[in-house]
Amino acid sequence: MTEEDRTRVVREEQPPSPPPLPPPPPSQPQPKSSGGHGVGPWKILAIVFAILFAVMLVIAVIYASSYYASLSSASYWQSEYQALESKYNALQSQYNTLQNQYSSLQSQYQSLQTQYSNLQSQNQALQSQYSSLQSQYNTLNSQYQALQAQYGPFQQFVTNFPAFVFLGASYTSATSQWPSIIGSGILLAPSNYFVGGAVLAPSIYTSTSGQGYTMYAVAISGNAESPGGSFSACYQRLSDGFTAYLFVKPSNLLTNTFGTSVSLGLGSEFGGDVVIPYSPSPYIIVEWDPWFGTVTAYVVEWTGTPSTTGMQTSGVTILWENSNPVNIYPSPGNDLGLFLVYFSNNNTLMVMIEDSTTGAETITTFVIPQGLIQPSPGIYYVGVGSQTGSCYANWYLNGFEVFEDIYISSMRENQVIIRYWP
Numbered sequence: 001m002t003e004e005d006r007t008r009v010v011r012e013e014q015p016p017s018p019p020p021l022p023p024p025p026p027s028q029p030q031p032k033s034s035g036g037h038g039v040g041p042w043k044i045l046a047i048v049f050a051i052l053f054a055v056m057l058v059i060a061v062i063y064a065s066s067y068y069a070s071l072s073s074a075s076y077w078q079s080e081y082q083a084l085e086s087k088y089n090a091l092q093s094q095y096n097t098l099q100n101q102y103s104s105l106q107s108q109y110q111s112l113q114t115q116y117s118n119l120q121s122q123n124q125a126l127q128s129q130y131s132s133l134q135s136q137y138n139t140l141n142s143q144y145q146a147l148q149a150q151y152g153p154f155q156q157f158v159t160n161f162p163a164f165v166f167l168g169a170s171y172t173s174a175t176s177q178w179p180s181i182i183g184s185g186i187l188l189a190p191s192n193y194f195v196g197g198a199v200l201a202p203s204i205y206t207s208t209s210g211q212g213y214t215m216y217a218v219a220i221s222g223n224a225e226s227p228g229g230s231f232s233a234c235y236q237r238l239s240d241g242f243t244a245y246l247f248v249k250p251s252n253l254l255t256n257t258f259g260t261s262v263s264l265g266l267g268s269e270f271g272g273d274v275v276i277p278y279s280p281s282p283y284i285i286v287e288w289d290p291w292f293g294t295v296t297a298y299v300v301e302w303t304g305t306p307s308t309t310g311m312q313t314s315g316v317t318i319l320w321e322n323s324n325p326v327n328i329y330p331s332p333g334n335d336l337g338l339f340l341v342y343f344s345n346n347n348t349l350m351v352m353i354e355d356s357t358t359g360a361e362t363i364t365t366f367v368i369p370q371g372l373i374q375p376s377p378g379i380y381y382v383g384v385g386s387q388t389g390s391c392y393a394n395w396y397l398n399g400f401e402v403f404e405d406i407y408i409s410s411m412r413e414n415q416v417i418i419r420y421w422p
Contacts, residue, residue, distance in 0.1 A: 136212070136408045164420075165200040165254045165381065167275050169262045174311045184398065188386035191226040191394040196262055196273035198385030200248060201420050203402040207377045212408035213345030218244055220338040220384050220400045224393040227332055234391035237329055239291035240272035242338045242395070245383030246284040247375045253278045254381065259306035261316045272387035276316050278306040282373055283380075288338055288353055290330055291391055295351050296323040297366040299373050319372050324364040330355045332393065347373070 168175040171194055179188050179197040188197040207214050224238045253259030259278035271289040282301040289296070304315020330336055334357035341350040347368045354361040382402050386395035402418040 133408065140206075140406065140408075165277070165383075166197070167200070167260050167277060167385075168195075168197045169260065169273060169275055169311050170195050171273070172262060172311050172313055174258075174260065179397070182396070185222070185396040188222075188384070188395045188397050189388055189392075191228055191392050192388060193229075193392060194273045194389055195392070196275040196385060196387035198243070198245065198275040198277065198383050199397060199420075200245065200254065200277060200381040200383035201402075201418075202250070202379055203382045203418050204404070205247070205375055205378060205380055206404060206406060207344060207375065212406060213343060215403070215405040215407065216246070216342040216344070217403040217405075218246065218340045218382055218384075218400060219403070220244060220340075220397070221335065222384075222395065222397045223333055223335055224330075224386075224395045225332045227391070227393040229391035234291075237291045237391070238332065238393045239289070239391035240387050240389055241287060241289040241291070242336070243274055243288075243383075243385040243387065244286045244338060244340050245277065245381070245385070246286075246340065246342060247279075247281075247373065248277055248283045248381040248383060249279045249281045250379060250381060251278055251280060253306055253308070258308045258310065261302075261312050261314065263313075263316075272389040272392075274387045275385050276300060277381070277383065278302055279381075282319060284342070284349065284368070284373060286338075286340055286349070286351060288326065288351075290326075290328060293325055293327055293329065294323050295326045295353060295364055296321060297349055297351070297368070299368060320369055322366050324366070326353050326362050326364065328353050328355055328360050328362060330357070334358065344375075 166176075166179045168178045170192075178190055178195070179186050179199050181187075186199060188199065189195050205214070205216060220242060222242065227235055227238050229235070229239065248254075251259065254277060261276040261278075263272075263274045263276065271287065271292055274285070274287065276285070279302060282299055285298045285300055287296050287298070288294075298321045299319040301317050301319050302315060303317045304312075306312075306315065334355050337352075337354035337356060339352040339354070342348070343350070347370055349366040349368060350363065351366070352361060352363045382400075384397050384400050386397075388395075400420050402420075404417075
């Protein structure tokens with residue numbers, strides 16, 4: 001405390017000067033005290049005022065001290081409050097950040113939970129499909145093993161039966177002059193009147209026995225040159241096109257030309273001399289005749305006794321036939337294609353004709369009546385041929401392929417491809 005402060009405190013502690021006393025009242029007779037001198041009332045009043053002032057001064061000092069102390073304490077707590085408020089705000093900000101992160105993680109968790117549920121559902125569906133496909137595969141494998149046990153290896157079959165069967169006919173006589181390999185192709189029929197020829201080769205047909213369906217296909221490529229005939233109109237179109245054979249059952253009669261019939265093209269049946277190999281069960285013949293501009297599908301059956309000495313002109317019955325227009329008229333030398341696809345589930349036959357040189361192509365479909373042809377699993381011959389009539393050309397086979405696709409639950413389970421090239 002400075003000297004000035006001390007002086008101010010001493011001054012404040014001294015009592016103030018009493019106010020001037022009023023003039024005394026007129027003198028009155030004073031009662032005499034019974035002992036010594038008496039104390040005047042003004043002095044007593046002054047003492048009381050002095051005591052009161054001292055008390056008030058002490059109270060003021062105490063209040064001032066308490067006030068300054070309270071001011072100091074309020075400043076301290078204000079500082080503490082601000083510090084706590086700052087910490088609270090920081091914690092609130094951290095809480096908000098964590099809350100946002102939690103909400104984001106919660107959203108991600110729910111999204112992942114949904115994805116997991118979807119994947120779980122897909123996994124169960126795939127597991128069910130896998131079990132179904134496994135069962136179907138076991139069935140097919142059992143059928144395949146039974147087929148192998150019944151017919152033996154394919155090579156053994158080829159050993160017992162010829163891999164290629166060449167059947168040629170001139171009118172009603174068998175001939176070995178054609179079909180014949182010439183260069184990179186096979187001459188099916190020469191450019192002459194009323195001749196025919198066919199080449200057959202073995203293939204395996206698996207089928208599905210109701211578990212799905214089989215797509216059995218044959219692709220044929222070839223060409224024709226040197227058109228001719230006895231009418232001027234013959235020189236304008238090639239005659240009489242390609243013929244395909246499906247599901248010809250093996251027979252010892254196929255080891256030579258015996259047991260083979262030919263159609264002389266009479267009536268509205270075949271165009272030209274179509275070679276009809278013997279088979280103990282019905283089969284399919286498809287003939288594309290560019291001279292007529294038609295493609296015709298047949299189901300034929302041998303009902304007569306096959307000859308063992310040569311060709312014959314009877315003994316074959318046409319169980320069903322249907323013809324559709326095909327407006328493709330190729331020029332000599334054009335590369336030609338004939339594609340056949342048989343669907344076992346609905347007995348449907350799809351035929352596509354293509355002139356690769358010009359790019360022209362067309363597709364036509366036949367529905368074979370149920371019960372006429374329903375091939376069971378086994379080994380069959382597939383064949384390609386050609387024929388002529390009054391108009392003709394020399395028809396060449398450049399090659400053909402046999403495909404088999406097995407479909408179960410709209411999925412391809414197996415594929416077999418056999419290629420035959422000269």
